Amino acid sequence: MAKEKKLGIAVIGLFMGRNMLYINKHEKSFKCNVRAICDINEERLIQNQQEFNIPFANTNWEEVVEREDIDIVGIFTPNHLHFPMIKKSLEAGKHVICTKPMVVSIEEAKETVNLVRIYKRKFLVGHTRRFVKHHQESKALYDSGKIGKPLFAEASYVHGDIWTVFDRGAWRYKVPQDIIYGGACHPIDHLRWYFGDIDEVFAYGGTSPVDPRYPQDKEMNFLINMKFKSGLMARILVATGIHTPPGGHHSDIMPMEGFSVFGTYGTIVNYHAVYREGGRHDMPRIETHFSRTEAVEDFDGKEYSGHLMSVLKYVKEMEECIVQDKKTSINEVEGAKVISTCSACWESIKTGKPVKVFNEF
Secondary structure, eight states, X not given: OOOOOOEEEEXXXXXXXXXXXXXXXXXXXXXXXXXEEEOSOHHHHHHXXXXXXXXXXXXXXXXXXXXXXXXXXXXXXXXXXXXXXXXXXHHTTOEEEEESSSOSSHHHHHHHHHHHHHHTOOEEEEOGGGGSHHHHHHHHHHHTTTTOSEEEEEEEXXXXXXXXXXXXXXXXXXXXXXXXXXXXXXXHHHHHHXXXXXXXXXXXXXXXXXXXXXXXXXXXXXXEXXXXXXXXXXXXXXXXXXXXXXXXXXXXXXXXXXXXXXXXXXXXXXXXXXXXXXXXXTSOXXXXXXXXXXXXXXXXXXXXXXXXXXXXXXXXXXXXXXXXXXXXXXXXXXXXXXXXXHHHHHHHHHHTSOEEOXXXX
């Protein structure tokens, strides 16, 4: 029996993109391997090429995308560069994995959806929360019906010590990064994962002097109220212009990736859930506690890592979708609906009014 040909991956951007390189250290577990990498930092490029035994390395991303031995392009570059790289990759006939946010405007979102349909390639947006173990356990409990009908939900992105992120990626304050697209996309996608299309948002934004390198007239902290097509109410807190909350990013006090849903039978709050069977008050109280192991497993002690397990999981999904010719769970339309929600949030902040979310992709 002929050996199955492995899919070739090119990775552009080696901060978070470094996570994808670990495929080459676990090739027996994957139907693909990393064959080309690209980064503007030549020292980082060479170090990673040697560490992960990658055949081709180049500072020119277009040359990497055009290689005939590449089937999938992984894009982990600054947010404003995503769309031209997505466009070039699809035109070159490649499947695309793009880290969040997919793009940075509703116009780019519409064009991305159109390009994927034209070139008939697989597309996956790397919204990592959907691949984190404790979030997957929480979603499974919710889907089981044990929490009952949702009454209210909330999600947060509380990123203290944001200056450490700016230190390793100066583009974020030089461009500067749009925190609604680059930060609020996390909890927006998290809520959409559970509850589907968002109908309307009402948002507020505030500035912060915590890191003076970021433009002082540009909002970093946000409160977003939203209503889903189902009628469900929810809210989002995005706090990036703050100091680190007590306990750190994975604490019970205020985790970075907060999520809660209050249902008729019980409640999920971050790493914990409590419910009663059928919501009956005479039934015993049942407690469930979700995993925290990936908080440790995601980091390798190098210059930058994080989300390692999530990245490897979504590469596995992309492989399966290519082989079985099916849609990814976070495809171009799912990604576009997050971007259109971000766009509606900005319109609400600027107008001071509720804004309907465009969902007709």
